[in-house]
Amino acid sequence: MxxxxxxxxxxxxxxxxxxxxxxxxxxxxxxxxxxxxxxxxxxxxxxxxxxxxxxxxxxxxxxxxxxxxxxxxxxxxxxxxxxxxxxxxxxxMSRLRMVPLDSSMDSVIPEQDDDVDKIPASVMLDMVASLPSVRRTVFNMYCIDGYSHKEIAQAINITEKGSASILAKSRAQLRNAINDYLKRTGQ
Amino acid sequence: MKQWEDKFKERLEDYEMKLPSMDQQSFWDRKAVRERAAKRRRSFLAVAVGVPAAAAILLTVIMSINLLNTNNPPASSQSNYVAQTPTVVEIESDADIQEDILASTGDYVGENEEWVEIIEDREEKGAYLVVEEMPEFKGGSSALMEYLRNEVVYPDQAKSDSIQGRVLVSFIVETDGSITNPKVVKSVNPLLDAEALRVVSAMPKWNPGKINDSVCRVRFTIPVNFRIK
Structure with missing residues (x-):
């Protein structure tokens, strides 16, 4: 064969x-x-x-x-x-305990559309991998694997609102990581 | 979804599609181990159902052997372990442990997820993570190393099964220096975890942490490294 x-x-x-x-x-x-x-x-x-x-x-x-x-x-x-x-x-592995809500990530973080193009894919994967597990899970499920907040809430036993707020924090954290990387590599 | 997220997703998926093949051998080995274990479980069940008497006798024999073993006085089994066997509890060098202690109390976000979750938990309950004057084991980190070196007993079963690794244990240094709420933050194996937890719980009082010269509660994490030479 x-x-x-x-x-x-x-x-x-x-x-x-x-x-x-x-x-x-x-x-x-x-x-x-x-x-x-x-x-x-x-x-x-x-x-x-x-x-x-x-x-x-x-x-x-x-x-x-x-x-x-x-x-x-x-x-x-x-x-x-x-x-x-x-x-x-x-x-x-009980790594999905609820992360307490905090509003400290509400400030606007600068971003440019083509920022992501400047980062090697393996580095992007590392950035996702280094998110704390609840945020990482929600980001993966919503942004990459296309689950809805409702499905995420059911899968990991949180509320839909919780899922949305965790997603916002995960985005903010990734944005910060992206900006840091670009700054560090002088771009 | 925002535009940068769409690009993120695209790039990641593209990257995933292009990854080179992975070596198959470890997969087949693992599959074989699983299948053997499943077979063993099935045949064990068959045998156990058929010979209860023989099993009871066997059990009694095993238990009496165990009793003989545990009759050894602790001191001599300890010295046996140190003098004769090649296995050793290796504590990292000064530099390693220093770095680890610094790392475990700093902004090491993402290094270990369970640890980050616990930190977020603790913040609510009034134990600081970073203060002006961090708590310290009396005598400093070299004294802490010395303490661990002397106090840790490598669990026999883990030794014979070649289980090693680094257990992270987190605890609170209270305002009077006593150690409370020890928790395994990164687990390796229940035997090693239990020993690491025991040793941390038994630590003598530390010098407590301070903010503006007044003592406060601080959450601290240390690694306990089990290594077989």
Missing amino acids: RTSLVSEQDLASRCVLKDREAQGELYARYAARLYAVCFRYLGDKEEAQDLMHDSMIKAMDCIGQFRFNGEGSLYSWLRRLTVNVAIDRLRE
């Missing part, structure tokens, strides 16, 4: 049958991206690698539940699964 040419549907169905080669191909294609997702959520490289492995194993067990509906749907399915595993892990 020329594994790299296999379609998403074929790959998935072979994984359902526990075909070792297909499982290997699944890993080869998606592990790195899922690792990046895990790192975004957990903020620690070793934990992210562990989590990625766990979610891969889970994916291989649950692949029977995947329904193909267009190119890229396999990755979307894997990603959703991984995000859920990440949130469960964060909850398990």
Whole structure:
């Protein structure tokens, strides 16, 4: 089997049958991206690698539940699964305790539209990783993975308003990190 | 969503798509370990259901062996550990611990999320994080190192399972210097955590922190490093 040419549907169905080669191909294609997702959520490289492995194993067990509906749907399915595993892990590690509301971040922080273009992507990932976990989780879920405040509130057991305010603080913190970086690198 | 956030998202996703493949071996190893553990659990269940009497006998034998072991007087088992085994509780050098102590009380936001959460908790309850005159172990950080070196006992089970790592323990230095509310902020393993917690709780009084020359409560965090040589 020329594994790299296999379609998403074929790959998935072979994984359902526990075909070792297909499982290997699944890993080869998606592990790195899922690792990046895990790192975004957990903020620690070793934990992210562990989590990625766990979610891969889970994916291989649950692949029977995947329904193909267009190119890229396999990755979307894997990603959703991984995000859920990440949130469960964060909850398990009790890292999602409610952060008390504070209004100190209400001041306007200067920003320019093309600031983000000047920052290497790996640095951006590090910035997200270095947010405190509640803020990091909300930012990831809302801004990157497209969950609504309602879904976030349900997933991590906070109120919708809480989610919105935490998002505001996470944005402010990232903006500050971006500005600091640009200042430090003389831009 | 604001424009810079859209760009953020785009750049991150683009980056994710282009990451190179990861090495598979560690994944397959992990999967194999999981499968063996699951198999063992299943076969253990089968056996246990079938031979309750044998299990009871085995248990009694194990328990009596344990009793024999714990009958060793603590002093000699301690000296056994120091003199004969190659494992050692290694405390970092002066420089390391100094840096760690400074780092753990400063604005080290994001280094460790549990720690940040606890800090935000504590702020509400009236213990400062940074004050003009920070609290200090009597004799300074080298004395603290010495204390840890002498007081920490590497848990046997952790030693034989090769469990090592750095446990961060946070506590409050009260206005009279006594140590209260010790908490594990970064955990490694329950055995190591418990020992780190015990040692911190047993610390003698510190010199309390001060603001404008009046004593105050300060929350402080120190690392307890367990390393097997």
